[in-house]
Amino acid sequence: MPISRLPRNTPMPSPELLPMSSPPFKPVRTLAVTGGKGGVGKTNVSANLAVALSGMGQRTLLLDADLGLANVDVLLGLSPKHTLADLVAGRCELDEIILEGPNGVLVVPAASGRRHMAELRPAEHAGLVNVFNDLQRDLDLLVVDTAAGITDSVLTFCQAAQDALVVVCDEPASITDAYALIKVLARERGVDRVQVVANMVRSPQEGRNLHDKLSRVCERFIGDVSLNYLGAVPQCDWLRMAVQRQQAVVAAYPGSPSARALAEIAQRISRWQAPTAPRGHVEFFVERMLRQGAVA
Numbered sequence: 001m002p003i004s005r006l007p008r009n010t011p012m013p014s015p016e017l018l019p020m021s022s023p024p025f026k027p028v029r030t031l032a033v034t035g036g037k038g039g040v041g042k043t044n045v046s047a048n049l050a051v052a053l054s055g056m057g058q059r060t061l062l063l064d065a066d067l068g069l070a071n072v073d074v075l076l077g078l079s080p081k082h083t084l085a086d087l088v089a090g091r092c093e094l095d096e097i098i099l100e101g102p103n104g105v106l107v108v109p110a111a112s113g114r115r116h117m118a119e120l121r122p123a124e125h126a127g128l129v130n131v132f133n134d135l136q137r138d139l140d141l142l143v144v145d146t147a148a149g150i151t152d153s154v155l156t157f158c159q160a161a162q163d164a165l166v167v168v169c170d171e172p173a174s175i176t177d178a179y180a181l182i183k184v185l186a187r188e189r190g191v192d193r194v195q196v197v198a199n200m201v202r203s204p205q206e207g208r209n210l211h212d213k214l215s216r217v218c219e220r221f222i223g224d225v226s227l228n229y230l231g232a233v234p235q236c237d238w239l240r241m242a243v244q245r246q247q248a249v250v251a252a253y254p255g256s257p258s259a260r261a262l263a264e265i266a267q268r269i270s271r272w273q274a275p276t277a278p279r280g281h282v283e284f285f286v287e288r289m290l291r292q293g294a295v296a
């Protein structure tokens, strides 16, 4: 059934009203990679973290949520037959569009150049989040690559994930855009915790400084949001070469500086706990978890 017809933007049903037919799935950790500014490395960070985590034995699904200009499939050298556009049009189910990428990572590809996909309504974004509740696959982690900007789609996918990871690089516009995004997430979507990854740094210190700078501005002007520094990815020619070859740098050049940094960040993420309780808004996999009575 097309996403647009799914009446999903309704309050969550209580667990006892939900059918117990599906197999018991574990709670899924969810992470949305964002950044405000375009070109800061969101897609490379999300795709490489997902591939690295999958290589560590975590069952990982990578969702391309850059709905208008999708390119996770291009980055990973995949050729999707169907995309989220087919799902939204009601031509197929979510499970049918899932592809397998490097290290066994599962990928939900989106379409590129379909303008209507970039112009979905808020209820349709919520519908896309909720469609994951019907996915009959056991997963440990969902990584979401979001578009640039602070549109409803970016905000909804970030709010629907357990954690939002903000990619920032040492450019004034990246810092101001990251700040603007965090402010809107905090004020309009109640996000009170943000993970920070500094990308394209020339030294580890540069990454720390970037986080500290962003943290100070957020503390001063937003207040109730905390920033957690996850690490830095160096400016790295191996990563650019992997992009040219349509491969994930963590798979193509695992010994390169960027691949090692991304693998370290993935290690940190692999230790995160899964959610134990719903937060009361549209959230990935929460309804599925409630159906099974898996919530504490």
Ligand SMILES: Nc1ncnc2c1ncn2[C@@H]1O[C@H](COP(=O)(O)OP(=O)(O)OP(=O)(O)O)[C@@H](O)[C@H]1O
Residues within 6 Å of the ligand: 035, 037, 038, 039, 040, 041, 042, 043, 044, 045, 066, 146, 147, 148, 199, 200, 201, 233, 234, 235, 236, 237, 239, 240, 243, 258
């Ligand atoms: N650590 C890095 N070292 C060198 N180059 C990098 C690094 N990270 C990203 N890049 C370069 O930046 C380009 C853009 O990266 P990417 O597509 O991941 O950004 P994005 O934030 O997803 O962009 P968009 O906003 O368009 O979705 C890459 O193709 C690559 O050439």
Ligand SMILES: [Mg+2]
Residues within 6 Å of the ligand: 042, 043, 044, 066, 146, 147
């Ligand atoms: Mg991108």
